[in-house]
Amino acid sequence: MTRLLPLFIALPLGCAFLVNLFKNKKAADLLANLCTFILLILSLATIYTVKAHGIVVYKVGNWIPPIGISMVVDGLTVLLLVTVNLISFLSSLYSIGYMEKYTAKPKFYSLFLLMLTGMNGLIVTGDLFNMFVFLELAGVASYALVAFGTEAEELEASFKYMILSSLAASFVLLGVAMLYSYTSSLNMADIALTLAQKSASPNVTVLFIAVLFLMGFGLKAAIVPFHPWLPDAHPAAPAPISAMLSGVLIKALGIYAMLRVFFCVFGASPLFLETLCILGILSMIVGVLLAVGQWDVKRLLAYHSISQIGYVLLGIGLGTPLGILGGLFHLFNHSMFKSLLFFNSGSLDYAAGTRNLKEMGGLKDAMPVTEKTCLVASLSISGIPPFNGFWSKLFIIVACVQAKHPGYALWAIIGSLLTLSSFMKVMRYAFYGMPKKAYASLKEVPSSMQAAMIILAIICLLGGVLLFPLFRSALLQPAVDVLINGKNYAPIVFSKLK
Amino acid sequence: MEYITLTEADQLIPLMIFMIIGSIVALEIKDMLSSVIAMGAVGVGVTISFLILKAPDLAITQLVVEILCLILLVRATIKREMYFPRKHVDYLRIISALVLIFVFLVFSYAALRGLPQFGMPIMKVASEYISRGIRETGATNMVASIILDYRGYDTLIEASILFTAVLGVSVVLRAVGRIRNEKS
Amino acid sequence: MIYFLCLVFFCVGLYGILVKRNLIKIIIGMSILDYSVNLFLVLTGYRMGGRAPIYDKTQEVKNMVDPIPQALVLTAIVIGLAVLALMIAIAVRLYEKYGTYDITEIRKLRG
Amino acid sequence: MRNPKKGMTLIVKEVTRLTVGLIFLFGIYIMLHGHLTPGGGFAGGVIIALSFIHIVLAYGGDFASRKMNLQTATFLESLGGLMFLLLALLGLIFTGVFFLNLLPHGTPFELKSAGIIPLCNIAICIKVGAGLFLVFILLTTFRPGGDK
Numbered sequence: 001m002t003r004l005l006p007l008f009i010a011l012p013l014g015c016a017f018l019v020n021l022f023k024n025k026k027a028a029d030l031l032a033n034l035c036t037f038i039l040l041i042l043s044l045a046t047i048y049t050v051k052a053h054g055i056v057v058y059k060v061g062n063w064i065p066p067i068g069i070s071m072v073v074d075g076l077t078v079l080l081l082v083t084v085n086l087i088s089f090l091s092s093l094y095s096i097g098y099m100e101k102y103t104a105k106p107k108f109y110s111l112f113l114l115m116l117t118g119m120n121g122l123i124v125t126g127d128l129f130n131m132f133v134f135l136e137l138a139g140v141a142s143y144a145l146v147a148f149g150t151e152a153e154e155l156e157a158s159f160k161y162m163i164l165s166s167l168a169a170s171f172v173l174l175g176v177a178m179l180y181s182y183t184s185s186l187n188m189a190d191i192a193l194t195l196a197q198k199s200a201s202p203n204v205t206v207l208f209i210a211v212l213f214l215m216g217f218g219l220k221a222a223i224v225p226f227h228p229w230l231p232d233a234h235p236a237a238p239a240p241i242s243a244m245l246s247g248v249l250i251k252a253l254g255i256y257a258m259l260r261v262f263f264c265v266f267g268a269s270p271l272f273l274e275t276l277c278i279l280g281i282l283s284m285i286v287g288v289l290l291a292v293g294q295w296d297v298k299r300l301l302a303y304h305s306i307s308q309i310g311y312v313l314l315g316i317g318l319g320t321p322l323g324i325l326g327g328l329f330h331l332f333n334h335s336m337f338k339s340l341l342f343f344n345s346g347s348l349d350y351a352a353g354t355r356n357l358k359e360m361g362g363l364k365d366a367m368p369v370t371e372k373t374c375l376v377a378s379l380s381i382s383g384i385p386p387f388n389g390f391w392s393k394l395f396i397i398v399a400c401v402q403a404k405h406p407g408y409a410l411w412a413i414i415g416s417l418l419t420l421s422s423f424m425k426v427m428r429y430a431f432y433g434m435p436k437k438a439y440a441s442l443k444e445v446p447s448s449m450q451a452a453m454i455i456l457a458i459i460c461l462l463g464g465v466l467l468f469p470l471f472r473s474a475l476l477q478p479a480v481d482v483l484i485n486g487k488n489y490a491p492i493v494f495s496k497l498k
Numbered sequence: 499m500e501y502i503t504l505t506e507a508d509q510l511i512p513l514m515i516f517m518i519i520g521s522i523v524a525l526e527i528k529d530m531l532s533s534v535i536a537m538g539a540v541g542v543g544v545t546i547s548f549l550i551l552k553a554p555d556l557a558i559t560q561l562v563v564e565i566l567c568l569i570l571l572v573r574a575t576i577k578r579e580m581y582f583p584r585k586h587v588d589y590l591r592i593i594s595a596l597v598l599i600f601v602f603l604v605f606s607y608a609a610l611r612g613l614p615q616f617g618m619p620i621m622k623v624a625s626e627y628i629s630r631g632i633r634e635t636g637a638t639n640m641v642a643s644i645i646l647d648y649r650g651y652d653t654l655i656e657a658s659i660l661f662t663a664v665l666g667v668s669v670v671l672r673a674v675g676r677i678r679n680e681k682s
Numbered sequence: 683m684i685y686f687l688c689l690v691f692f693c694v695g696l697y698g699i700l701v702k703r704n705l706i707k708i709i710i711g712m713s714i715l716d717y718s719v720n721l722f723l724v725l726t727g728y729r730m731g732g733r734a735p736i737y738d739k740t741q742e743v744k745n746m747v748d749p750i751p752q753a754l755v756l757t758a759i760v761i762g763l764a765v766l767a768l769m770i771a772i773a774v775r776l777y778e779k780y781g782t783y784d785i786t787e788i789r790k791l792r793g
Numbered sequence: 794m795r796n797p798k799k800g801m802t803l804i805v806k807e808v809t810r811l812t813v814g815l816i817f818l819f820g821i822y823i824m825l826h827g828h829l830t831p832g833g834g835f836a837g838g839v840i841i842a843l844s845f846i847h848i849v850l851a852y853g854g855d856f857a858s859r860k861m862n863l864q865t866a867t868f869l870e871s872l873g874g875l876m877f878l879l880l881a882l883l884g885l886i887f888t889g890v891f892f893l894n895l896l897p898h899g900t901p902f903e904l905k906s907a908g909i910i911p912l913c914n915i916a917i918c919i920k921v922g923a924g925l926f927l928v929f930i931l932l933t934t935f936r937p938g939g940d941k
Contacts, residue, residue, distance in 0.1 A: 006891035010882055013658060017874040020665065020867070060651045062890045066623050069651050102676055107669050114662045121655065129754055133655045136761050140659055140768060144666025147772055149676055152779040159772050163708060166765055167699060170715045173758060174692070177719065180751065181613045181726035184620035205612030208605055506728065507684055514687040518694055521714045525698045525707055537710050544717045551724050552734040552747045554831035556755055558823070560720075562839040563763050566925060567713065569846060573932050574770045574777075575706055595700040599693045603686075610685045617730035624727075624748040632737055637828035637910050640735035640746070644753040645833070646910045651891070654881055656757045657917055661874050663764035664924040667771040668867075671935045736831065760835060767928045774935060 002049070005058045005071055007042060008081070008120040011035055016113035022106045029096050032109040036089040036116070043085040046078050047474050057126070057496040065126070065497060066190045072126035072493060075478025079328060080123045080256050082475065083335045084248045086459075088116050090452045091240040094343055097446035098239055098350060108148060108238075115141035115244065119252040126493065128176050128261075129186045135172065135220070135253055139165050142249060146237045157232035164229045168219035175212035182209070189493035192265045196490075206266070213261050214275070221254020223313065224283040227306050231290070234305065235298035235355070239346020242298060246305040247339035251331055255312060263486035268319065276317030281411050284310030288418040295357045297345040297430070300422065301338065304381065307415060308334045314412065315396040316483070318403045324480050326395030332476075333388040333463055337380040340456040344374040347445045347453070348430060357426065362435025366442035369450045371431045373457040378427055380460045382420035388463020507616065509550050517543040530575045538568045555641045688725060692718040705773040705783040709766065716762035720755045727751030801851050809851040816844040820922075827914040834914035838921025845926045849933065866927040873920025880909050880916065 015035040022028045049056060050073060058071040073081075092112065099105050118138025125131050143165070147158035180186060182205060183194040195206065215226070222230040230250070234242050262272055287307030294300035312334065315327025347370045349355050352363065364371050380387035383394075393416060400409035444450065465471060482489070517540050524536035541564035548557040614620055627640060627648065637643040645653045695718060698711025727748030735749035777783055817840075824837025885891045 003885070006885055009655075010878060010885070010891070013654075014875065014878055014882075016658075017661070017871045017878065020871050058891075060891050061647065061884070063648055067626060068648050100677070103674055104669060104672055107665060110665055111662065111669065114658060114665075117655075117658070129649075129757075130652055130655075133652050133659070133757060133761070136765070137655055137659050137662065140662045140666065140764060143768060143772075144662065144669055147666075147670050147775075150670060150672065150775065151676075152776070155670070155772055155776050155779065159705070159769070159776065162765070162769060162772070163699060163712065166712055167696075167715070170719055173719050174722065176754075177723045177726060177751070178609070178613065180723070180754075181619065184622040184624070186623075186750070203612055204605075205609045208609030211605075506730070510684055511687065514684065514691065517717075518687070518691050521691065521694045521698075524710055524714070525694070525702060530704075530706060533707065533710065537713065540714065540717065544721060547721060548724060551728045552732055553724055553752045553755075554734050554736070555833065555836075556720075556724065556752055556759070558832055559756060559759055559836045559839070562836055562843065563759055565843060566839060566846075566929075567763065567766055569850075570767060570770050570929065570932060571706065571709070573929075574774050592701050595697055598700070599696060602696075603689065603693060606689050607686055610689070613685065613726070616684050616725065617728055619727055619729060619748045621729075621748050624750050627749060628735065628746050635910065636908060638737040639828055639830065639833075640737075640749040641752045641756065641831075642828045642833055642910060642914075644749055645756055646828075646913045647908075649753060650881065650913065652753075652757055653913070653917070654877055656760050657874060657877055657920055659761050660764045660921060660924055661870060663768045664870060664927050666768045667928050667931055670768070670771045670775055671931050734831070736829075756833075756835065767925075771928075771932065774932065778935075 002053075002056055002058060004042060004045075005056070005073065005124065006060070008039065008124055009117055011039060012113040012117040012120065016110045016117065019106050019113065020110040025105050028106040028109050032113060033089075033092050033096070035113060036085065036092045039116070039120070040085045040089045043078075043081040046073055046081055049073070050075060050078050050478060051474060055492050055496060057493055059497075065187045065493070066185055069130050070126040070187065070189075070493075071124045072189075073124060074482050074489075074492075075480070076256070076259070076328075076482040077123055079332065079475055079479040080252060081120065083332050084116070084119050084123065084252055087244060087247045087335055087339050088112075088119075090339065090343075090455060091244050094243070094346070094449050094452040095238075095240045096448040098346055098449055100446075101350065102148065102238065108145075111141050111145050111148075112241070112244075115145065115249070119248060123252055123256060126188055127186055128179065128188055128191065128265075131257060131260075132169070132172050132176055135257065136169055138249065138253055139169060139220075142237075142241075142245060145241045146233050146245075148238055148241070149236070154236040157229075157236035161229045161233035164219055164226075168216045168226075170216075171212050171219070172216035175209050175216060178205070178209050178212070182206075188260070188265050189490040192267070192487075192490040193494075195266065196487075210262070210266055210272070214258070217254050217258040217261070218279070219254075221250050221258065221309060222306055223254075223279045223309065224286050224306065225279075227283070227287070230306060231299055231302045234302040235296065239298075239342055239349065242301075242346070243339035243342035246302065246342060247335040250305065250309065251312075251335065255309070255331065259316065259483060263483050264489035268483075268486055270319075273317050273319045276313050277405075277408065278317075280310045280313030280315075280317055281408060282310070283307060283313065284415045285411060288415050288422070292418060292422050294422075297348065297355050297357060297426065298342070299355075300357075300426065301341050301345060304419065304422070305334075305338060307419065308338065308381070310415070311393065311396055311412065314408060315392075315399065318396075318399050318405070318408075320399055320403050321480060321484055322395060322402060323399035324483050325476060326392050326399055328479050328483075329466070329476055330389075330392035330396060332466070333380070333392050333460075336456055336459050336463065337377045337387075337389060340373060340377040340453060340460060341381065343449070343453050343456065344370055344377065347449060350445050350449070351442050357429040360430045360436075361433045362431070363442065364431040365435065367431075367444050369444055369453060373453040374431065375427060376457040376460050378423035380463075382423055383416045384420075386461070386464070388460050388466075391464045391467055506550055510547060513543055513547055513550070517547075531572070534568060534571045534575060537571070538564060541567070553641075555639070684725060685722065688718055688722045691721070694718075703785045705776065705785060708785070709769050709773065712769065713762065713766055716758070716766075720758050720762075723751040723755050723758070805851050809847055813844050813847055816847065817841060820844060820918075824914050824918040825911065828910045834917030835921055837914070838918040839925060841918065841922040842925035842929070845922075846929050849929070863927065863930065866923045866930070869923035870920055870927065873916050873918075873923065876916035877913060877920065880913055883909075 291303030695715035820840030823832035827833030
């Protein structure tokens, strides 16, 4: 398995180069889906590898890490890998039907796979500059994908996204440059050791670098003061890409990179955790308040992404094992239900030709699959008991109370209620109510799109299973351990090299 | 005969000031073509500073990239309407940007003092490259041995980014984006 | 001092991005930002009285400058070029749709 | 050449004819000696792309697109990318190490040395040259689609 680790990057990259040469749409469908399916299997296999061998370090080019680049797979990496590859497989499945509406399908798949390469590479890498390069790869591919429809609004959203996102990348690069000057190394484990030796108390230089990273990754994750690009960019993209962007891209590029750098390299200081909590609550409330007034389905969903990211940050910012468990589990769950919701909105757009809730109505009979899956996802995102969203929110709220922050818990509950109200609006206007005459002849969407939605709905329904001890020890608990014992990251990596 | 030797810092500071002024000109000047050309001057300034800093690889690359950027930017600006009606200037935006920049600079001034002094890098990893590089990779150009051997993985991804961007350009500039079926 | 000037250079680019309303000016600001970060990286790797990191047949080379930042900057220059090309393409396409590069005229979406 | 109305004046065309070959050769030199002297695949690729762009600027778009059309450029670009990836994968296939420099290193200071580094340079050069030329051609030949 260790030898197969480079395939996470090499396979999608090679397929992306190949797909671009294809003229035939069917062949492109087949190759892209095969590629994402193999990656899904590989990512599931990493669960067992990490369980059996602990943390895995792979030396690229056989150079010992401070000299060469390393890939590091630990619990957190595995959680993200599984999430990203699961969503990407389902998105590519969904694209078979959905992308028939656009031209240049092979190019779409090529860009899709390049974005996937960027995310996989960023998650797996153990080198700071390498992380920046993958950040840009995923970023550049997503700018092009947001503008894929070449309508005026899409181009505008893409330009705005591109400017803010490149700014974020510049901040990250400046941070890497200063950190290199300060520690003379680029390997994350090595930097962590050097920083720990240099000084116990954080000085101005380290603080400044930390702020640069926080701004860079915060822009990528669309945390509230840095959010203005998200509600434009995510709705503008084609539906499978919206699902990827909201479901995994902001998490891999923003949250994961931030957690990795702050917990494993700088060491999580109380100041940082406090900042995370406050940013989390701000995102949670502002996002949901902005969402309530929206009538465009995809825009509404995009605002909810900001709000749900707030929950993840709040959970992790508490710093307690329970809070981190809740935060990471919510990260996984949010990927599932938000992707499902974007698939639903894509299906509505595909069938009814509009994204405006006021123009829809009574689609329940015409589109039973979309209606049922949308109901599951809506209940899940609002935190209604049997679904996965409930468990993670419950954990976060309980952790807030345990950590003696009942105020935070109150805000989380308020946010959840507002979410529920806004999704009741979606269900009411889109599916129930008076059927409109214009939509009398509507048909359900193609089967590949239905399949993707049904699989995600089942995951949402059974998501709580992951909390059973057997599954929890495989997927969630190792990830939590990585964050709690962030200081041990460097010693473990170096012990594996010996 | 005595020569007055200028240290690199002495050469760089005027050059930096030239670049800062050049970039302000590039941003503030009204005529678009002049603005693009001012940016070209800044790029040449960067090239010269790379030469002073003993980075010939970068100087070559920066120069050719600069030429290409200029050609692309001139293509984008030429023959296009550049008339901007004078609207009210958004003072709030300018002031908030300036305040942000001021805070950033003050903070960074304090932070920069913690870094090693200019001209004295720590070179923990780099000295290993220099002492072993020629034996281990066989390349005499250390930069080439780093970008293509020690850190070749980065370069692979970097090349893919360029590929992505080219693909993105061809996607964005395609004539028809969506297939519409006009049924309704 | 030199580092600080380099960051002033960075801030000029930042100012361009935040304040300007012409798409091309924003693109220029973005590339100024790239230049300054690249320059900063190379500055951190410079060694007093150093030599270029290339071995020579005729003489023994001591006191080379740090080659790593140069390798990183080479990568960063390419990335900057790639992003710039994509930005110009989108700006040109936007011009075709709206007939202007003014960002205040291009405002269908609200923030 | 055939259509004197296209492109720039005669003087420019004649000078271009003389210099383009030199620029192209210089690009190839830079690329091949990337591991010995400053330069490398990327700079070489950009110079080669510039030499083609030079022709387009002097003679107008139609002339160059006859010589090197979009399909070829796209194909070359993907080919360069695949070549580079394949060089990286060679190590994985034969020894199980991604990106291993497994060819003999040879004697330093000679053109044929440093294992896979020159080969990587060639792959990058093909890819960059084709890609940047493609960008330029796309931007030049882009005509507004009509709907405003």
